[in-house]
Amino acid sequence: MxxxxxxxxxxxxxxxxxxxxxxxxxxxxxxxxxxxxxxxxxxxxxxxxxxxxxxxxxxxxxxxxxxxxxxxxxxxxxxxxxxxxxxxxxxxxxxxxxxxxxxxxxxxxxxxxxxxxxxxxxxxxxxxxxxxxxxxxxxxxxxxxxxALETSMDKFYSTLHSRIQPSSNLLDLFIRRLAKHIVLALDYLKSKNLIHRDVKPQNMLVARPVIFKLCDFGICETYNDSISLVLHI
The missing domain is CATH 3.30.200.20 (Phosphorylase Kinase; domain 1)
Incomplete structure (x- = not known):
């Protein structure tokens, strides 16, 4: 290969x-x-x-x-x-x-x-x-x-802009919803003592009706006190 x-x-x-x-x-x-x-x-x-x-x-x-x-x-x-x-x-x-x-x-x-x-x-x-x-x-x-979900965030966003010009209010609601859903996913991972380490548009999937999900845990790490200390500095 x-x-x-x-x-x-x-x-x-x-x-x-x-x-x-x-x-x-x-x-x-x-x-x-x-x-x-x-x-x-x-x-x-x-x-x-x-x-x-x-x-x-x-x-x-x-x-x-x-x-x-x-x-x-x-x-x-x-x-x-x-x-x-x-x-x-x-x-x-x-x-x-x-x-x-x-x-x-x-x-x-x-x-x-x-x-x-x-x-x-x-x-x-x-x-x-x-x-x-x-x-x-x-x-x-x-x-x-x-x-299997409809698409990933990077493809969804580029397709959205190629078809319509969303208003600032629509974009604001979209970004708020995206942020909320991904933060909820990350908080859930924290409850499992896991850190995703690869949060990016390609790893955010979109489902109907506009629900965002986190995927691809290939480089997840276990959350521990030493990592927590580094993250909070």
């Missing part, structure tokens, strides 16, 4: 941000004797799952996910709008992250699975919902299935 001259520097930089999978949330193992190359096993993540979707219990496998269109790039992975096979009403935003083997006992997924499980299951009105995590054994990828 990184075959350019800058590939080694990219790998080195990315290695500093890797998230080690050492607990029950993200415990990656590989049996070199029994499994062929690129076959991965997580302690509690398989290639199929059962979820609650809009009040309905649905069971599906990774093979039933059909890619509709590419949505963008997040921390350590691409995001694709995905539909469940034979169920056009079941739609996800799926984040796909390539798993990397760094050594015999050193495995990394570089993912935001831990944070998504911590905050995405609570159905907070201003945090994107988490549905499931699956393993794509064929491509060696971790797939996180999340709530």
């Amino acid at each position: 990184y075959s350019t001259a800058s590939g080694s520097s990219r790998r080195a930089k990315r290695g500093k941000l890797r998230l080690m999978c050492v607990d029950s949330i993200c415990n990656l193992e590989q049996n070199h004797q029994e499994n062929p190359p690129n076959k991965y096993e997580f302690a509690d993540i398989k290639d199929s799952c059962r979820i609650e979707y809009n009040g309905e219990s649905i069971e599906f496998s990774i093979k039933q996910l059909i890619n509709i269109k590419y949505l963008g790039q997040g921390c350590f992975g691409s995001v694709i709008l995905t539909q469940l096979e034979h169920r056009p009403d079941v739609i996800f935003a799926c984040k796909r992250m390539t798993l990397e083997i760094l050594g015999n006992n050193d495995y990394s997924s570089q993912c935001d699975l831990r944070a998504m499980r911590d905050v995405g299951n609570d159905r907070h009105p201003h945090i994107v919902n988490f549905y499931a995590a699956l393993i794509d054994l064929i491509n060696g990828e971790l797939v996180i299935c999340m709530e």
